[in-house]
Amino acid sequence: MEAAISFPVWGTTARLLVTDPRGLDLAGRELDAEITAMGDACDRFRPDSELSRLNAMPGRPFAVSPLLAETLGHALRVAKATDGTVDPTVGGALIAAGYDRDLAEVRRRRTTAGITIRPVSGWRTVRLDDGVVRTSPGTRLDLGAIAKAHAADRAAKRAARATGCGVLVSLGGDIAVSGPPPAGGWRIRVADNHQADPADPGQDVTIMTGGLATSSVTVRRWRRGDRDLHHIVDPATGGPAASCWRTVSVAAATCVDANAAATAALVKGHGADGWLARHRLPARLIEVDGTAITVAGWPAGDPTVATPARERR
Amino acid sequence: MHDHQRLHDHQRRRRSRHRDSGLARIGAWTRRSIASGVVLAVGLAGWVAYTALPGAATSSTSTQTAPAQPTASGTPAPEISDDGGLAPPAAPPAPQARPPASSRQRSHATSGGS
Numbered sequence: 001m002e003a004a005i006s007f008p009v010w011g012t013t014a015r016l017l018v019t020d021p022r023g024l025d026l027a028g029r030e031l032d033a034e035i036t037a038m039g040d041a042c043d044r045f046r047p048d049s050e051l052s053r054l055n056a057m058p059g060r061p062f063a064v065s066p067l068l069a070e071t072l073g074h075a076l077r078v079a080k081a082t083d084g085t086v087d088p089t090v091g092g093a094l095i096a097a098g099y100d101r102d103l104a105e106v107r108r109r110r111t112t113a114g115i116t117i118r119p120v121s122g123w124r125t126v127r128l129d130d131g132v133v134r135t136s137p138g139t140r141l142d143l144g145a146i147a148k149a150h151a152a153d154r155a156a157k158r159a160a161r162a163t164g165c166g167v168l169v170s171l172g173g174d175i176a177v178s179g180p181p182p183a184g185g186w187r188i189r190v191a192d193n194h195q196a197d198p199a200d201p202g203q204d205v206t207i208m209t210g211g212l213a214t215s216s217v218t219v220r221r222w223r224r225g226d227r228d229l230h231h232i233v234d235p236a237t238g239g240p241a242a243s244c245w246r247t248v249s250v251a252a253a254t255c256v257d258a259n260a261a262a263t264a265a266l267v268k269g270h271g272a273d274g275w276l277a278r279h280r281l282p283a284r285l286i287e288v289d290g291t292a293i294t295v296a297g298w299p300a301g302d303p304t305v306a307t308p309a310r311e312r313r
Numbered sequence: 314m315h316d317h318q319r320l321h322d323h324q325r326r327r328r329s330r331h332r333d334s335g336l337a338r339i340g341a342w343t344r345r346s347i348a349s350g351v352v353l354a355v356g357l358a359g360w361v362a363y364t365a366l367p368g369a370a371t372s373s374t375s376t377q378t379a380p381a382q383p384t385a386s387g388t389p390a391p392e393i394s395d396d397g398g399l400a401p402p403a404a405p406p407a408p409q410a411r412p413p414a415s416s417r418q419r420s421h422a423t424s425g426g427s
């Protein structure tokens with residue numbers, strides 16, 4: 001019998017499950033420690049975070065903590081692996097679009113100002129050598145999605161190691177599991193919104209190891225001037241990605257890789273299903289009209305999906 | 314007289330060789346000392362430059378969590394693919410076995426946009 005807790009964090013919801021209820025308190029402390037450490041290092045909304053201090057001094061070498069170096073290392077790795085479609089230098093573009101604070105505050109703020117869109121400097125302009133980061137002048141890094149996924153990976157592993165039982169960590173719907181899974185595997189509902197009602201359209205799957213993440217342009221949205229915006233930036237333009245997909249879910253060896261692949265698919269648009277299949281990344285892509293497509297072994301045809309899925313290879 | 318002269322030359326050559334050998338040792342020791350000094354000075358300059366970087370003082374005192382460890386269960390730990398690319402899962406997600414509607418289990422978690 002599993003035990004679970006949920007609590008708000010980083011403007012979204014954290015959920016922790018353990019296969020042995022006796023391990024819940026200890027696993028919760030491990031998750032808390034990981035969230036605190038990652039927030040201290042990578043929260044760009046906190047002026048006292050390491051990332052904010054780094055962003056305040058673009059163009060100058062800046063020595064960072066091992067955790068920030070590790071997270072930025074992942075960000076640069078996935079930038080290369082996704083052909084630059086998931087790029088950590090989109091921080092300035094997000095700020096230009098008005099996403100410079102917690103999303104709830106962004107939505108409350110009333111402004112008629114438009115946005116200035118310009119291409120980002122690009123991940124190749126960022127240097128990370130022996131814990132020292134060098135960015136080009138004007139560059140502002142955003143590690144939000146990678147940091148959230150990396151925190152889930154790290155927290156699941158350290159909680160499983162500390163408790164000896166199976167652990168699932170979900171941070172805003174980005175899921176990492178570690179340790180022995182429950183009988184039949186971890187049951188995951190896949191939907192547009194991680195706070196979806198069970199009656200909403202979605203699909204039920206199970207995973208045994210690794211990570212599963214979903215990126216969507218339907219949830220984290222706000223209005224600026226006369227434009228509807230979302231948080232998935234196309235680095236090629238510096239503006240919100242104009243995708244043919246509304247939601248993409250991917251399973252991978254880690255939550256970081258699943259998250260990066262899902263976001264990359266949204267930015268890549270047409271052809272993303274083939275790209276995911278070539279990389280053997282099981283995925284479910286939802287087109288703007290609600291049609292579901294599955295690739296690389298993701299199960300198709302779940303009757304709870306509003307629009308029947310079809311498999312592409 | 315001739316023998317005495319030869320002995321004198323021999324002793325003079327011996328003293329000369331001894332003096333040359335001593336000078337060579339001093340020269341080698343001096344060169345080693347200078348090289349060591351240069352290496353130490355470069356190292357010290359590098360350390361001073363590093364500690365003077367913005368953020369260095371913070372990073373040296375920040376509390377860090379333990380590095381990633383293998384899972385206690387022996388379950389394969391998440392990996393990065395050899396080429397740094399995105400690593401696929403050990404197995405794709407499976408469809409959930411569906412119990413009767415009356416006893417349907419809730420999902421452990423929901424993956425969706427946030």
